[in-house]
Structures are given as structure tokens and as C-alpha cells.
Amino acid sequence: MSERSPSLKIEAAVEIYFDPAFDLWPTLGAIPGGHISLSGDLTDEQIGSVIHASLHWFYYDDEQQPAATVEEYLGRVTNREAEGTAVIVWGGPAFTDTVAGITMMPGCCVALDERDEVYGFLAGRSEFACLGHSPDTGLEMDADQILITQHDDEGLVLATLECPRDQLDAALAVMESDIDAFLAALPAWATRHVPTHAAELSKAVAEGLRISESSEKP
Secondary structure (H helix, E strand, C coil), rough: CCECCCEEEEEEEEEECCCCCCCCCCCCCCEEEEEECCCCCHHHHHHHHHHHHHHHHHHHCCCCCCCHHHHHHHHHHHHHCCCCCCCEEEEEEEECCCCCCCEECHHHHHHHHHHHHHHHCEEECCCEEEECCCCEEEEEEEEEEEEEEEEECCCCCEEEEEHHHHHHHHHHHHHHHHHHHHHHHHHHHHHHHHHHHHHHHHHHHHHHCCCCCEEECC
16 A cells, blocks of 8 residues: 655644533534644634633533633633633544555554654654554655654555655755744634634633754754
């Protein structure tokens, strides 16, 4: 199933939180599972779903009761630093060979800020990069070729992609540009739908997408 990929695309895919009763701002509604790829061209409903997926930990109190108002929900988000909690955006890089039609979606227990694993690998700080599980995606390098492999829980290879290092660098740069475009669109969305909390909402979502300053991008 291995193919040398002449056309690699990488998207920042956010795992959407399934919450059919949520109505504090526009979302996609009762759509279970799935991912949304970040860009500057998302609809209000898509952006709203990404935000709720990013912040839903704060939507519930210790008794798992949902916030009744936007003020209660985002008030909990504002208090996150005092409570020692952080914003986690579940998802990760989605790798697609647009010619072979192969796509590797993020697995479980991986967050978008963990894409710095890929940059650490490319900078030579580790020999490989691992991104989540069930399925798990890993990157290895052989000379200037990158091998991206996805396995199931039994270790069976589900798919592989191979591309030159410079192609991976270019695809990662596009992904980062898409994340920046999403973040640039976020304040206007927040001003339309949660005007009294626009600044802190935008800041919180950006926090969950930020990678460490020490990470070296191509």
C-alpha cells in the first residue's frame, strides 16, 4: 500500500465534541464524531463547533452540570489559570496523498499543540515522531525521504506515505498558515456571537493551538 507521494497535503484537524443540546452559540449541531480542518474559510457554525470542542472541558462544573449561559461558560474559561487548567484542542495533523487518495486522520489522545513532535523530529531532537493511537501515526526519516506510517492497535500497517523532506516542509507551512488564518478570523466571530467575552475567548483558543517557542518550524 506504500506510495511515493508527489502531492502531500497536511491539515490541522480538530476533533469535534458531540453535544447536541449545546445552544449558546452557532455550531454544527448534533453531528457525532468527525473532524474539522482549520482554515480562514470556515462557516460560523464550523468555527463555533471548533471553539466548543476546544473549550468544552470548562462547560461542565465538578458535578458535570453544563453552564446555563455564555457568561457562566466563559467565566470558567477565564478562571482557568487560577485553577491550574489548560486549554486542550484534541486533534492533530491529517496527512493526505491527493494523488493516491490516502488520508491519515489523527488518532486518540493527541492534541494539536503536540504537532511540535513533528518539528522536534525534523530538527533532529528525536529519531521519530508519534502522534496518538488507535490508529497511531508515526514519522521516520531515511536520508532526505520521510516515511509516514499509520498502524492499528494490533500493529497492522493501515497506510504509508513517502515524500521528500522539502515536500513535507512545504505542506507543514501551509498547515501553519491555515491555523494562523483561523485565528485571524476568530476575533470577528467572537465579536458577533460573544461580544462581552470576545478577547478572552480568542486568547483561550489560541492558547490551545500554540506550540512551544522552542519548536523549530521548517
